[in-house]
Amino acid sequence: MAEHIVCITAAGGIPLLTRTKPGCQPLSFPVVGSLNGVHMFGLNRDVKLISTLSADHRIVWKIYEDSIVLIAVAPNEDKFLGHCAQKSSNSGVELESNARNSSSTVTDAHLLRLLDNIFHALVLLTGLSELTTIQNVDRLKKDLRACHQLVDTFLDPDLPGAQEKGLKLFGGLTHSVDIVIKEDAKLLHEHLQAFVEAADSTYGCLVVNGKVVCATNKWWMLTGQELALLGRLISIAPTSVTSSDVAVYLPHSSPNIPHRLLIFTLVTGVGNNSSGGVRACVLCGPQPSLAHVQNAYVERFWGPGTNTLQKCARSENIPTQLKSSLPSALLGFLLIDADAHRCLSHISPQIGTDTSDHLKRRKQKGDRQKIDSSWIYFRLCEFYKHVVGTSFPLPDSVEDSPLPQDDLSPHAGLAHYRCMTSHKCFALWRPPYQIFALYKPEAPTFALQNLTESTLDAVCKDGALLAL
Known part of the structure; x- marks a missing residue:
């Protein structure tokens, strides 16, 4: 989601921690100083600067405990398709890649949630008192080095081409813990x-x-x-x-x-x-x-x-018997139990099993897109960020002030679907459950809700999520 994370002191603007996503150019010291300066300029005039947009990036600021400021810099557009096109793999279902498939899912709400996660990651390994009463900046910088690896997990380390294969966790995005059955x-x-x-x-x-x-x-x-x-x-x-x-x-x-x-x-x-x-x-x-x-x-x-x-x-995330009962057009799903703070995911590229005429026509076109587990994972993340904060409310969290709900209607939706050239998505909200499902493009649009409901019923049968 974000390319850069910067942590500075609220009083003096001294950088404490700067992390950059692999493959991106690190922020220079003058740029970090400018990001802090424009924020301080607003505070001195009783203006709380939350976010701004540049030509190709979105920047958000947030102050924690009147002691430190966290800054996130994220691209306006989802650049995952470009990474997917560069990945070489001998497995996966090939589909057409189209620029229309990519939509920006970077919003203030999700970036502020990201900053909350990172702040609490710092608290997890250093303690709140160390961050709120800064007595020795150099010592705090040294202590925060222990947080680097944990913070880096929020900077999309699973992108294709990363040196270490990621575990495809959704917990940081959904404020819940990833589980398996x-x-x-x-x-x-x-x-x-x-x-x-x-x-x-x-x-x-x-x-x-x-x-x-x-x-x-x-x-x-x-x-x-x-x-x-x-x-x-x-x-x-x-x-x-x-x-x-x-x-x-x-x-x-x-x-x-x-x-x-x-x-x-x-x-x-x-x-x-x-x-x-x-x-x-x-x-x-x-x-x-x-x-x-x-x-x-x-x-x-x-x-x-x-x-x-x-x-x-x-074994996989779900039992073989449960997997066999899922719809054949299903590429993957993310199921969240909001009350129990648990999320279950399943990703199934279904390599080489589809020979439909619809897919063959797409394969004959020049620009192709590999559908593998990483592609499905990022599509589920993209769909979640597109729906939650707009049609669905953000998950509850223990915060001092509520997060903004970008373009959220006073009447929250119960279902949401999208039809793209490479896939189809359907989200269903049946409290306390939210399920986000990804389907092959040949899945009938009129049947998406029934397919998603059957998937939810199959997974939640006999209280499987609560029996852990």
């Missing part, structure tokens, strides 16, 4: 519950490839933003490290008192999921020590379930 989730939950209790805690979760398989009841009581940030932090932990101990400040529950996040790698990622794997995580106090939990409890509680864990690491 596994056939052995109940058995794994029993192992997790016993493991967490032995570690003298009530907060724990089991994560596969960056997404939660199961968690304790107390873990689910954290706010949606805390769940999403913890999920991201767990997903970027290197699988080459058997265990790690990270001090975290829960942005809403405990912003000034640190807790310890213990992460244990049970199964390392392989193949396309080399940056993933299976991890058991515990949120606890000063005791017990990391070494004690590693030596006394990991093998004891997880050793008997090794085969189940390995099977879990290899």
